Amino acid sequence: MRILVVSPLLPIPPYTGGELRIVHLVRALASEHEVTLLAAVPRGAPIDATCRALAPALVQCVAAGWVPGAAPSWSKRWLQLRSLVSRSSALTWTFSDGLRRALPHVDWTRYDVVHAEYSVLGLLPLPRHLPLVLDAHNIEYRALLRTAKNASLWRRAWLRWEARRVRRDEETAWRRAALCLATSAVDADEIGRVTQRPVVIVPNGVDIDQFPILDLRLAEPDHVLFIGTYRYLPNVDAVHWFAREIWPRIRAARPTARWSLVGLDPPPSVRALGEVPGVNVVGTVPDVRPWLARASVVVVPLRSGSGTRLKILEAFAAGRPVVSTQIGAEGLAVRDGTHLLLADDPASFAEAVVRLLDCPEHGWSLARAARELVEQEYAWARIGERLLAVYRQLTAIRGSPV
Numbered sequence: 001m002r003i004l005v006v007s008p009l010l011p012i013p014p015y016t017g018g019e020l021r022i023v024h025l026v027r028a029l030a031s032e033h034e035v036t037l038l039a040a041v042p043r044g045a046p047i048d049a050t051c052r053a054l055a056p057a058l059v060q061c062v063a064a065g066w067v068p069g070a071a072p073s074w075s076k077r078w079l080q081l082r083s084l085v086s087r088s089s090a091l092t093w094t095f096s097d098g099l100r101r102a103l104p105h106v107d108w109t110r111y112d113v114v115h116a117e118y119s120v121l122g123l124l125p126l127p128r129h130l131p132l133v134l135d136a137h138n139i140e141y142r143a144l145l146r147t148a149k150n151a152s153l154w155r156r157a158w159l160r161w162e163a164r165r166v167r168r169d170e171e172t173a174w175r176r177a178a179l180c181l182a183t184s185a186v187d188a189d190e191i192g193r194v195t196q197r198p199v200v201i202v203p204n205g206v207d208i209d210q211f212p213i214l215d216l217r218l219a220e221p222d223h224v225l226f227i228g229t230y231r232y233l234p235n236v237d238a239v240h241w242f243a244r245e246i247w248p249r250i251r252a253a254r255p256t257a258r259w260s261l262v263g264l265d266p267p268p269s270v271r272a273l274g275e276v277p278g279v280n281v282v283g284t285v286p287d288v289r290p291w292l293a294r295a296s297v298v299v300v301p302l303r304s305g306s307g308t309r310l311k312i313l314e315a316f317a318a319g320r321p322v323v324s325t326q327i328g329a330e331g332l333a334v335r336d337g338t339h340l341l342l343a344d345d346p347a348s349f350a351e352a353v354v355r356l357l358d359c360p361e362h363g364w365s366l367a368r369a370a371r372e373l374v375e376q377e378y379a380w381a382r383i384g385e386r387l388l389a390v391y392r393q394l395t396a397i398r399g400s401p402v
Contacts, residue, residue, distance in 0.1 A: 001395050002034045002110060005057075006124065007117040008095040009067040010039040012053045015264050016069055016229050017310035018137050021183075021204055022117050023054065025135070028384030029115070030057040033391065038106070040064035040098035064098025068118075069231050089165035091140060092120040099124060113394065120166070122173025131178035131394065135202075138183075138307035139190050141167035143234070146304035146327065150237055179394065181387075183308045184331025202387050203331075204308045205380040211317035213371050214293050216364045219320070222257040222357055224250070225295035227288050227311045229264040234305035236270060238328075242301040242349075243273050249350035251278055254357055262291050292318040297356045297363065300328035301349060308332055312340070313378050316370035321363035323352045333377055339370040 005026055011019035029035045035057040042064065052059075066076040079097055083090040095118055108127045115133045116122055122134045141163045148159035174180055174195045181202045182188035188199045226242070228235035239261055250257050261270065262282045274281040285291065292298070298315040300322060308331040315322050322329075322340040329342060336342040341356070343349035356363040376382075 001391060002112045003029055003036070003115055003391075004106070004111040004113070005029070005035060005037045005115045005117065006099060006121055006126075007037060007039040008064075008099065008121065009069060010037075010041045010059070010061060016232070017204060017307070018068075018118075020310055021135075021137060024205065024207075024380045024384065025202070025387055026054055026057050028380075028387050029391065030054070031384070032388055036060060036111075038062065038099065038102065040067050042067055062098045062102040066094060066097060068095060069229070083165075087165075087168075088123065089120070089169050090162055091166050092123055092169045095120050096124055116177075119170045119173045122176050123169055132176060133179045133181065133390075133394070134173060134177035135181045136170075136174070136183070136187060136191060138305075139170070139187050140306065141170060142190070143304060143306035146306070147233060147237070150241075150303060179390070181390075186331045187307070200390050202390070203378060203383060204310050204313065205378045205383040206310065206313040206317045206374055208317050208375060208379045211289065211292075211314055213317070213319035213367075216296075216319060216321070216360055216367055218293065219296045219360075220258075220294045221296060222254055223294055223296045224257060224259040224353060224357075225262065225291055225298050225320075226259070226300075227262045227291070227298070227314070230266045230270055231264060232305070234302050235263065236267065237303055238301045239270055239273065241303060242299065243276055243279065245346035246301065246350045246353075247276065247279070249346060250353050250357075253350070253354045257357065260291060260295070262288060288314065289318065292320050295320050296360065297353055298322045299349075299353060300324035302328040306330075313374055316340075316367075316374045316378075319364075319367040319371055321356050321366045322370070323349060323356065325349070333373065334370075338366070339373055340366060 007022055011022040014020040014023045026037055037057055037059045039061055041061045066073050076094055079093040080090040083093045103125055113131050114126050117135050119136045144159050144163035148156045171194045174191050180191050180199045182191055182199055183204050188201050192199045230236055258278050260280045260282050262285055264284050266281055266283050271281050273279050298320045300312055302325055312322055325344050326342055334340055341352040343352045
């Protein structure tokens, strides 16, 4: 089958969870099908080396003023302003810039199916005679509503208004698709309430060969770790909430505790947390695995966002115990007290972290169970096979040769 994958960004190198998902799913599809990735890149970005990284998939890049995950720019602001006089949301405008201009030049006779990454790309002017497979990384409107709960008055009003428009865009896209992919049963249920078309769960995953289990006894005592890109606003909110409400309680119980913040592009407000006693803002690193090796506990104090967290799966694979909020662990097939500890209020969260620092054996028990879980359910190799099975069914329905 000849598949055109449409993406709002070029996922090489993969810094974020969304980029990792695209890379692994494209590679899986390319193992059995003829795949072309049409991706937006910032104007002037070097692309030669990255285009070869997804071989045997072909990569075609189109220039865009802004791509998801990039720092805010005037191009993004202009697209957001244009959305104010449009029925489409600002999210749809910013995700489709570049792709919208490129699609009229695509030779659609070369493809049998279109696979779009992120729901709002289903609103692109795609040919109706080709089936559309829509990969819904997140329920974006739900993430916006959650972010609004902790925002200032004016920002809360904007986010709620934008969430209404995003919801309309996402639901329209889900109805257009011949098939939707969801990362979890939670998201699949939400999509299934809107469309009568099939919704298949293709979860996020982790490369278990790249993240071998590490002996917890080799971790540094009292070392707490947070990993996440700070271009994602729920991560920024999470570390501020943790620093303000939870970290002082942990330090009161364990004065020797240290907290490392690892991740892409921490803004000045996150950098300033380095002034807090015991806090080390590491920022961007080439490889998170050495930091996982040093950690006694990984924390995921998210209060907003949607989808599923690859940071949890990587910690699970590496054999590091996790304390998370319910939202942080949403969509994963985990049990509190078996695979991780869940806590939603500051006192309970701090108590859970201190409990694991006090008793490494408890953490090691959680870590072993969590590693077994990712091996069974969340290894990218297994997930790739699940996606290929979906496309084999689609091939059979269309009567096309594989």
